[in-house]
Amino acid sequence: MTPPTTTTRPEHAGPGTRDGRSGRPRLPGAALPAVTVLGVLLLAELVSRLGVLPTRYFPPASEMFVALAGQVVDPSFWVSVGQTLQGWGAGLGIAVLLAVPVGLALGTVPLLYTAVRPIVEFLRPIPSVALIPLVVLAIGTGAASKVFLAAFAAFWQLLIPVIYGVRDTDPVARDTGRAFRLGRFGVLRWIVLPAAVPYLATGLRIASATALILAVTAELVIGVPGLGGAINLARSAGAPDRMYALIIATGLLGWGLNAALRAVERRVLHWHPSHREAAA
Amino acid sequence: MLELRSVSKTYGSGAGVTPAIGEVSLTVRPGEFLTVVGPSGCGKTTLLKCMTGLLRPTSGEVLLDGRPVTGPPADMALVFQEYGRSLMPWSTVRKNIMLPLRARRVPRPERERRADEALAEVGLAGFADHYPWQLSGGMQQRVAIARALAYRPRILVMDEPFASVDAQTRADLEDLVLRIREAHDITIVFVTHDIDESVYLSDRIAVLGPSPTSVRELVEVDLPSPRDQVATKRLAEFGELRTHVYRRIRRDEAGSPPGVASTAAPAPGSAGEDAERVGSAS
Amino acid sequence: MTGRWLRVTLPVVTTVAVLAAWWFGSLGTESYYFPSLRAIMDRFVEVWLFDRFVTDALPSLWRLGAGFGIAVVAGVGLGLLLGLSASWRRATEPIVEFLRAIPATALLPFALLVFGIGDLMKVAIIALVCLWPVLLNTIDGVRGLDHTLADTARMYQVSGARRLLSVVLPSAAPQIMAGARTSLSLALILMVTSEMVASTSGIGFFVLDAQRGFRILDMWTGIILLGVLGYLVNLVFTLVERRLLRWHAGARADTASAR
Numbered sequence: 001m002t003p004p005t006t007t008t009r010p011e012h013a014g015p016g017t018r019d020g021r022s023g024r025p026r027l028p029g030a031a032l033p034a035v036t037v038l039g040v041l042l043l044a045e046l047v048s049r050l051g052v053l054p055t056r057y058f059p060p061a062s063e064m065f066v067a068l069a070g071q072v073v074d075p076s077f078w079v080s081v082g083q084t085l086q087g088w089g090a091g092l093g094i095a096v097l098l099a100v101p102v103g104l105a106l107g108t109v110p111l112l113y114t115a116v117r118p119i120v121e122f123l124r125p126i127p128s129v130a131l132i133p134l135v136v137l138a139i140g141t142g143a144a145s146k147v148f149l150a151a152f153a154a155f156w157q158l159l160i161p162v163i164y165g166v167r168d169t170d171p172v173a174r175d176t177g178r179a180f181r182l183g184r185f186g187v188l189r190w191i192v193l194p195a196a197v198p199y200l201a202t203g204l205r206i207a208s209a210t211a212l213i214l215a216v217t218a219e220l221v222i223g224v225p226g227l228g229g230a231i232n233l234a235r236s237a238g239a240p241d242r243m244y245a246l247i248i249a250t251g252l253l254g255w256g257l258n259a260a261l262r263a264v265e266r267r268v269l270h271w272h273p274s275h276r277e278a279a280a
Numbered sequence: 281m282l283e284l285r286s287v288s289k290t291y292g293s294g295a296g297v298t299p300a301i302g303e304v305s306l307t308v309r310p311g312e313f314l315t316v317v318g319p320s321g322c323g324k325t326t327l328l329k330c331m332t333g334l335l336r337p338t339s340g341e342v343l344l345d346g347r348p349v350t351g352p353p354a355d356m357a358l359v360f361q362e363y364g365r366s367l368m369p370w371s372t373v374r375k376n377i378m379l380p381l382r383a384r385r386v387p388r389p390e391r392e393r394r395a396d397e398a399l400a401e402v403g404l405a406g407f408a409d410h411y412p413w414q415l416s417g418g419m420q421q422r423v424a425i426a427r428a429l430a431y432r433p434r435i436l437v438m439d440e441p442f443a444s445v446d447a448q449t450r451a452d453l454e455d456l457v458l459r460i461r462e463a464h465d466i467t468i469v470f471v472t473h474d475i476d477e478s479v480y481l482s483d484r485i486a487v488l489g490p491s492p493t494s495v496r497e498l499v500e501v502d503l504p505s506p507r508d509q510v511a512t513k514r515l516a517e518f519g520e521l522r523t524h525v526y527r528r529i530r531r532d533e534a535g536s537p538p539g540v541a542s543t544a545a546p547a548p549g550s551a552g553e554d555a556e557r558v559g560s561a562s
Numbered sequence: 563m564t565g566r567w568l569r570v571t572l573p574v575v576t577t578v579a580v581l582a583a584w585w586f587g588s589l590g591t592e593s594y595y596f597p598s599l600r601a602i603m604d605r606f607v608e609v610w611l612f613d614r615f616v617t618d619a620l621p622s623l624w625r626l627g628a629g630f631g632i633a634v635v636a637g638v639g640l641g642l643l644l645g646l647s648a649s650w651r652r653a654t655e656p657i658v659e660f661l662r663a664i665p666a667t668a669l670l671p672f673a674l675l676v677f678g679i680g681d682l683m684k685v686a687i688i689a690l691v692c693l694w695p696v697l698l699n700t701i702d703g704v705r706g707l708d709h710t711l712a713d714t715a716r717m718y719q720v721s722g723a724r725r726l727l728s729v730v731l732p733s734a735a736p737q738i739m740a741g742a743r744t745s746l747s748l749a750l751i752l753m754v755t756s757e758m759v760a761s762t763s764g765i766g767f768f769v770l771d772a773q774r775g776f777r778i779l780d781m782w783t784g785i786i787l788l789g790v791l792g793y794l795v796n797l798v799f800t801l802v803e804r805r806l807l808r809w810h811a812g813a814r815a816d817t818a819s820a821r
């Protein structure tokens with residue numbers, strides 16, 4: 001899954017470019033994407049059926065979807081989905097609970113940030129998967145390992161945006177808060193936190209994607225039960241159609257989680273300029 | 281040479297339509313200095329963009345030497361009103377000026393010579409290797425002008441090019457443009473807010489009405505050439521012209537008393553000389 | 563004055579303090595899983611300087627570089643195409659949206675199946691996964707081209723390849739680099755994971771193999787090496803980015819101070 005970076009950019013009703021050159025006749029609305037999706041699926045089907053690519057590796061698309069349908073009615077598939085979601089959710093939740101207070105502290109106390117910065121800068125880029133062997137030894141091969149890895153990786157993705165968000169608080173707003181005698185906590189709660197929320201929201205989407213990657217990785221490498229393990233099992237069992245079906249399912253899961261977070265973000269951040277413009 | 285035939289322009293469609301140009305017919309004569317004055321937001325920039333082929337008119341046509349203009353012609357240059365955003369922040373001043381010349385396949389030594397010359401002319405000789413964002417607004421504006429000069433266009437179109445320079449620099453730049461026009465024999469179309477400037481610079485002034493705009497009057501300026509900042513501005517004719525243009529614009533800009541305005545309903549899109557503005561949405 | 567002095571010395575002090583605490587705190591440790599830093603470092607020198615470095619670290623870095631490089635080149639190229647053509651973008655959008663939503667490592671079994679367990683598989687999976695952030699950010703960057711700048715290019719007859727190289731690409735560069743940075747973290751994850759899942763060389767293989775053989779010291783040296791490499795790779799990226807986007811930092815500081 002690709003952690004998103006920047007997002008909404010309002011379409012400019014710009015002069016010269018969007019104007020006046022309608023060009024070739026276009027397919028209406030959703031027709032073009034639908035045509036390409038169908039085209040790609042059809043091509044995959046043909047390529048496999050005609051033996052251009054070996055069926056052993058690339059089963060016809062129709063078989064993948066048959067297998068996917070088979071999975072959807074299979075309770076054990078939903079157990080796997082639940083296990084993966086559990087690892088994702090617990091990991092992300094723990095990361096939020098740790099990263100927000102730590103980020104607020106580091107963001108509001110510059111001296112503290114200066115002090116721990118080299119440690120943060122060093123720990124952050126470490127590929128979290130490098131810890132897998134250690135985690136296996138120290139925690140074991142159960143669901144707790146998955147949660148730890150997801151939380152560890154997501155933590156850094158949240159911490160940095162929260163620090164930046166807090167440090168980016170408009171000084172005028174902060175002074176206004178002080179002038180109104182909001183107190184240290186009041187300023188934090190009413191001024192600093194809302195200002196950091198947009199950063200947190202973006203960080204959250206990235207962290208969510210990362211947590212899902214780590215959950216799947218733990219399942220794949222350590223063998224913690226879940227979708228990742230099921231995919232690998234399908235491969236080693238020589239059932240490529242099931243493997244592809246599960247990969248598609250995992251993709252849909254990732255897509256769904258991202259879409260859900262985006263929807264929440266739009267709800268919560270409707271006042272933020274990026275969403276205001278996009279809504280207009 | 282450059283002819284606008286019943287050009288009109290409406291932005292957007294559906295609920296968000298903004299008529300910007302009502303109907304404008306105008307011919308730019310070869311070698312002349314034409315200034316365009318009009319109230320803010322009346323559609324001057326839009327008119328220039330139609331003229332230079334950056335925008336397609338909604339109706340009517342633009343002809344250059346009798347041929348319809350469908351995109352920016354190669355021998356036209358435009359100094360954008362948003363001069364700052366028209367400069368590339370990733371390139372130095374010199375590279376900004378040289379890029380159009382590179383596109384025109386001017387050989388490198390020639391490119392550099394022209395860029396340095398143009399920079400010297402606008403008084404920025406020492407800033408070739410600066411980045412645009414290291415310069416003040418007025419300096420950026422002069423870089424944009426230098427880029428147009430180095431391009432050596434046959435027709436130079438300028439959209440409020442002196443809006444953010446101080447009075448002294450402004451006077452210098454005005455004289456620079458006049459000098460360049462003499463030296464290279466180029467045709468200039470020049471938008472300004474400043475009535476003094478329009479009278480001082482031009483052979484003809486197109487006075488535009490409020491949005492959606494049309495040409496309210498074409499004023500011939502018969503002041504002696506070459507112009508001089510002190511002598512020309514002291515002439516009686518200068519004062520008369522200035523007053524005349526000022527009155528023409530004032531009538532639009534200040535708005536007439538409500539009683540008068542409500543009786544004079546403008547014909548939409550007409551080029552009517554006396555189309556008064558009634559409580560417009562702008 | 564004291565502020566600046568603190569800002570320079572404090573990070574050094576804390577770094578030294580943390581390392582010292584680890585070093586001395588672990589000196590007499592009996593713990594099997596958490597050996598002393600001194601023992602780890604002794605072992606590190608034995609293992610990684612330089613036999614294993616050549617047989618395991620270099621192949622890892624090679625795969626990382628090749629996969630990441632392919633992803634950046636392909637991502638920028640495709641991103642330019644999709645960014646400039648609305649119909650291509652619309653046509654491919656659902657496919658791109660879906661493929662990039664697949665959690666990166668879920669594709670590993672697919673890569674294993676199709677490409678086997680060799681280097682090709684690792685380079686392919688890294689490239690495949692790293693493609694999306696670069697691609698999507700390039701599209702965004704290309705579409706974000708300032709309208710005045712686009713009109714300027716048009717007005718001055720800057721078109722075709724020259725427009726692409728001198729106007730579109732530089733203007734999209736900050737976005738592209740942001741995407742590449744995301745890709746780089748993914749590349750590191752995939753490098754390690756692919757070596758853990760199926761390999762006979764590489765640092766990822768080394769650490770997992772050490773853990774499975776209960777060679778705890780070896781495992782620790784591998785983890786530390788991965789940490790150092792992750793840090794260094796990011797450092798190099800940051801330096802390159804700073805060099806490429808020097809103008810951007812300046813331009814931003816300028817608008818910020820104008821506010």
Ligand SMILES: Nc1ncnc2c1ncn2[C@@H]1O[C@H](COP(=O)(O)OP(=O)(O)OP(=O)(O)O)[C@@H](O)[C@H]1O
Pocket residue numbers: 013014015291292298299300319320321322323324325326327361491562
């Ligand atoms: N891209 C656009 N989309 C919609 N409406 C526009 C657009 N550009 C300009 N307008 C509208 O067209 C009208 C004329 O705008 P224009 O920029 O041409 O005015 P102007 O005379 O150049 O003003 P100024 O003197 O302030 O530069 C205005 O009412 C403006 O709101």
Ligand SMILES: [Mg+2]
Pocket residue numbers: 324325326361439
């Ligand atoms: Mg304007």
